Amino acid sequence: MEHLKPFTSLELSIILKKRPKETKFGEHIMLFPDFDNIYEQLTKMDVTYVVFGIKEDVGVFANYGNTGTSNAWEATIKVLLNTQSNASTHAKKVAILGCLEFEKYQNKLEKLDQSKKKDIHKSRKLVSKIDESISFLVSQIVSAGKTPIVIGGGHNNAYGNIKGASLALKKPINAVNFDAHHDFRAEEGRHSGNGFSYAFAEGFLKNYFIFGLHENYISEQIFNTINKLKSIKYNSFEAIVVRKELKFKSEMNHALNHVSNSNFGLEIDFDAIINTPSSAMSPTGFSVNQARQFVHHLGSHKNVSYLHICEAAPTPETETQVGKLISFLITDFIRAHESL
Template sequence: MELYNRTSPETYSGRASNQNLYVHEKVLCVDVSSLEKSSDKRVALLGYACDEGVKRNQGRFGAVKGPDAIRKKLGKLPNHLDDETALLDVGSIHCSNADLETAQDKLAHQVQQLLNGNLFPIVLGGGHDIAYGTYNGIKKYLGNAKSIGIINFDAHFDLRSNQDGNTSGTPFYQIAKDCEASGTAFHYLCLGIREDANDSSLFKTAKELDVKYILRDTFRIEFHNEINAWINAFIQNVDAVYVTIDLDGFSSAYAPGVSAPSPMGFTPDVVLASLKTIIASGKLTALDIAELNPTYDIDDQTARLAASLVHSVIHSL
């Protein structure tokens, strides 16, 4: 299998208006190699069709089909973008021969190219190993002189050691070690962490790496003002922000189709409210969504949630 393929326009469908009233009428599927730098406002959807990291982490297979599942639901949603804003689908990165590391490197390269071309990347996954690729693309674009703050909506720290190889549970540990090697600061904020989803060694690692986090018990809409204060304090200390949303952080009442479901997760309202705060900072540089597993979805509920999150972000930028 090739490491990259262009998205077929037929992936997007929905009600026809002939007036660009729906996303499927607005989105343009292009080859990533054909993009040129532009001063126009442009959003780029890039798929990461890979669940090799999930397999290595002993999770449920199926996230490889996540990007197209999100695209299909996104296409049916209404379009409120102005005519001057371009919405581009720039294809998908694939993992060939279980070579996760090469797929992550390819993703990093593509994210860097999108940022170089003045596009805002939204990466659709795929396992949460997506984070190592997206982050490195931002890092290659900004260089070591700029600090990057990672905000992860997730039940899990994903700070497992990669001593035995990279997985969907190791990306932020990898990033921390890369920061240590380059002499740069590791800025990491986790929203929605659950004690029943992380063992004591992961909490110890988080403390050692000075990870900031809000537990699920506190990550609730009724504490929105306090959460805003924590997010803003975190953002003030960095030059750029990278947001990653792991769908398994949501309660399985909203997201049954994930690699590691749980009814104890958070709700969409607090995530949407937090995203508004992050976007308002003007520092959001890229975003990805991980762990959609269509194999286990119920009535496409998780795909619809992911598509609605993407829809909200592209209309808020």
């Protein structure tokens, strides 16, 4: 498959740091023997979760954001594979596929200028090409009866996740988005701010819940639009944490009730977590522990079809910290889903 960089046993041996009397996560995960027909192989593999990364900044660039989201996969895989393997981490249920790498598109970004409309237009065309790869891969994984865990890139990739799952399941799916932003901007060419609006307009997304919107970052026009649509519901960070009009646990149930009547995707945007390296890092937001609670609560439902963790933008100084947090969220999701 084009753009897929397989994760190999050689890479695993380089990353894995074995210690006496300990067993690491990476010692028990499964790797793909070859990559000619991913669907066919998955139907024969005794795993539940397929982890893969997306190395791209194009969608964030196309939305006038700060790049760096292409670094999240490498930061995560180094930590995840060296997590302890025990009865609660379920490493044997996990296959590591590798990552979708868009090196040519990334190189083109270096020649583009965000201040020029024609360059933004070019970057948005590239995002549409990225969409195709993601939706195809997700559809293959879901069709094989497995659950994708997707790491990295911008929130533009929600579109590919939703479309891929919808095509595999042969019906529109729902989505819940733990995010400071609605990502329901106009269909003006693909970027990280309109993955959900495109998926909704094209019939792949049905019910949508935005959890923890920052009231300072929603325009009056979008506010009016989503208030008119019965299939879209939301709450705000300020209502939950600042004014305490709503309770965090009750709102998690509110979100779950809106999406769990059918298959749904679980989207986690690092922009929602306070002081976490992301494309739009914020000095205010939910805590790390609240993000973990959210993943556990929503991941505990039988209808969750995938997990997507995006917008993390680690630097060399914060790489380990980001990798640890994403690894916690991955294992929280697996633990929750295995408790069903």
